[in-house]
Amino acid sequence: MAPPNNRRPGFSKRAQYSIFASYLLGILGAIVGLLLLLISIFDPRGFSALRTIGAEATAPISKTLVEIGSVTGNAAENVSAYFNAASKNAAMKRELEKNRIEILEARSLKQENERLKRLLGLEKEVPDAIGMARLISSTSSSSRRIATLGLGSSDGILVGQPVRAPEGLVGRVLETGPTTARILLVSDSQNVIPVKRANDGLPAFATGRSDGTVEVKPINLGDNPFKGGDLMITSGSGGLYAPGIPVAVVIRQNDTGAIARILANPAKVSHVIVQPMFQAETVAAVQAEQGVGVDGNGTDSEGTEAAGGGE
Amino acid sequence: MAKPYRSRINRQPSQFRIKFIPSITVILGSMITALPVITDYPILPPMGLLVLLSWRLIRPGYWYVWAGFPLGLVDDMFSGQPFGSSAFLWSLVFIILETLDRRGVGRDYWQDWLIASLSIIFVLVCGMLIIDFQSNFLRLEILIPQILLSILLYPFVTRLIGAIDNWRVAT
Numbered sequence: 049m050a051p052p053n054n055r056r057p058g059f060s061k062r063a064q065y066s067i068f069a070s071y072l073l074g075i076l077g078a079i080v081g082l083l084l085l086l087i088s089i090f091d092p093r094g095f096s097a098l099r100t101i102g103a104e105a106t107a108p109i110s111k112t113l114v115e116i117g118s119v120t121g122n123a124a125e126n127v128s129a130y131f132n133a134a135s136k137n138a139a140m141k142r143e144l145e146k147n148r149i150e151i152l153e154a155r156s157l158k159q160e161n162e163r164l165k166r167l168l169g170l171e172k173e174v175p176d177a178i179g180m181a182r183l184i185s186s187t188s189s190s191s192r193r194i195a196t197l198g199l200g201s202s203d204g205i206l207v208g209q210p211v212r213a214p215e216g217l218v219g220r221v222l223e224t225g226p227t228t229a230r231i232l233l234v235s236d237s238q239n240v241i242p243v244k245r246a247n248d249g250l251p252a253f254a255t256g257r258s259d260g261t262v263e264v265k266p267i268n269l270g271d272n273p274f275k276g277g278d279l280m281i282t283s284g285s286g287g288l289y290a291p292g293i294p295v296a297v298v299i300r301q302n303d304t305g306a307i308a309r310i311l312a313n314p315a316k317v318s319h320v321i322v323q324p325m326f327q328a329e330t331v332a333a334v335q336a337e338q339g340v341g342v343d344g345n346g347t348d349s350e351g352t353e354a355a356g357g358g359e
Numbered sequence: 360m361a362k363p364y365r366s367r368i369n370r371q372p373s374q375f376r377i378k379f380i381p382s383i384t385v386i387l388g389s390m391i392t393a394l395p396v397i398t399d400y401p402i403l404p405p406m407g408l409l410v411l412l413s414w415r416l417i418r419p420g421y422w423y424v425w426a427g428f429p430l431g432l433v434d435d436m437f438s439g440q441p442f443g444s445s446a447f448l449w450s451l452v453f454i455i456l457e458t459l460d461r462r463g464v465g466r467d468y469w470q471d472w473l474i475a476s477l478s479i480i481f482v483l484v485c486g487m488l489i490i491d492f493q494s495n496f497l498r499l500e501i502l503i504p505q506i507l508l509s510i511l512l513y514p515f516v517t518r519l520i521g522a523i524d525n526w527r528v529a530t
Binding site: 070071073074075076077078080081082083084085086087088089092094095098099101102106107109110113114117183184185186187188189190191192193194195233235237238257258259260310313314315 | 390391392393394395396397398399400401402403404405406423424425427428429431432435436437438439440441442443444445446447448449450451453454457486487489490491494495498501502505
């Protein structure tokens with residue numbers, strides 16, 4: 049370390065004052081930072097404009113890098129696919145035969161399902177996709193789990209819309225910019241999703257743990273009915289997520305519920321689909337009642353309320 | 360092509376480089392979140408902080424005590440943390456480092472690394488606690504890979520910043 053040149057102010061009043069003033073400014077900076085922090089904790093959407101500027105500024109870089117990355121990634125996969133090609137081919141043929149039968153069964157089930165729905169008059173328009181795009185980056189250096197999507201308000205993306213991949217739920221839109229949107233991932237600790245168990249509809253909440261898993265807590269406290277392998281799907285309560293989107297698979301019990309692994313790993317999914325809100329009018333009504341938005345803090349009080357009463 | 364004539368003595372380094380290169384490198388470091396790395400847990404080292412600490416420890420006396428505040432604000436735009444968290448934490452780190460410098464004791468490389476490591480741990484742990492104190496307090500082990508990676512990366516960042524610093528003051 050080079051010896052600093054202005055260490056000792058000596059008896060010079062001016063030097064002493066300038067040191068004092070620099071400290072004062074430093075402490076002032078810390079205090080202002082703390083105030084900003086408090087403001088952003090109590091009003092998480094307050095500074096979204098600044099974050100949007102940041103996301104928009106780096107989006108071209110991210111988009112280019114994503115394209116390059118996908119090309120090189122595919123090349124590596126193509127090369128590795130040549131190894132064990134023969135044995136893989138045989139295994140895939142067997143799997144194809146098996147799947148063909150299952151597809152036929154599923155098709156007949158689907159027809160029957162549609163017929164029954166028509167009988168019940170339950171035919172509801174299936175929420176179609178608003179847009180499909182890649183996740184271009186994420187907050188990998190922070191404990192928040194927020195990803196950036198390469199679509200924005202100019203593509204019709206609105207705050208609160210669910211985002212999913214073929215494998216399962218990815219998250220929901222938190223903030224939108226003109227060409228980018230920030231997605232609150234399922235694994236974020238501030239994201240609470242009303243879910244139910246796929247086989248018997250047991251209602252529960254899934255809260256992110258920032259490490260690729262969610263904590264599943266049953267609504268009926270007292271017993272702990274979960275066991276490994278239980279599939280959790282969205283219940284549709286709260287009107288935000290359409291029911292039946294796979295969310296996570298239980299891997300082990302803990303003392304209040306269970307830990308479940310998220311099905312749609314945002315690092316692996318290539319494209320995600322933004323869907324319209326399942327029942328936008330319900331969400332709006334709950335928000336109007338409670339006086340809160342689908343806020344950035346994502347406490348999901350609207351989901352809690354509706355799911356608690358709705359099941 | 361012939362080089363334009365330059366005086367061999369009494370050259371002045373570029374004032375733009377002298378004044379702005381450190382801040383620019385810190386901001387570029389903060390933009391590491393633009394990399395298309397999408398993970399389920401925090402893993403990328405906070406490059407803005409690493410670059411800033413390198414500059415701060417290589418060149419004590421270059422930065423004002425309050426410099427952590429504006430650079431932290433820029434970092435907050437990219438990091439995804441609640442706005443103001445880096446501004447607050449980096450300011451605290453700068454005040455502590457300034458106080459250490461005032462002691463006037465020379466430090467060696469290993470002590471610099473230790474100081475940088477403690478600062479990194481402080482900022483990352485506090486950053487996680489700021490988000491949600493109650494539930495994150497019991498889960499701090501999530502940060503261990505990121506902290507280790509950052510601490511091990513620090514010497515390399517310092518070498519890079521040292522090279523940039525040589526170029527910055529070169530005439």
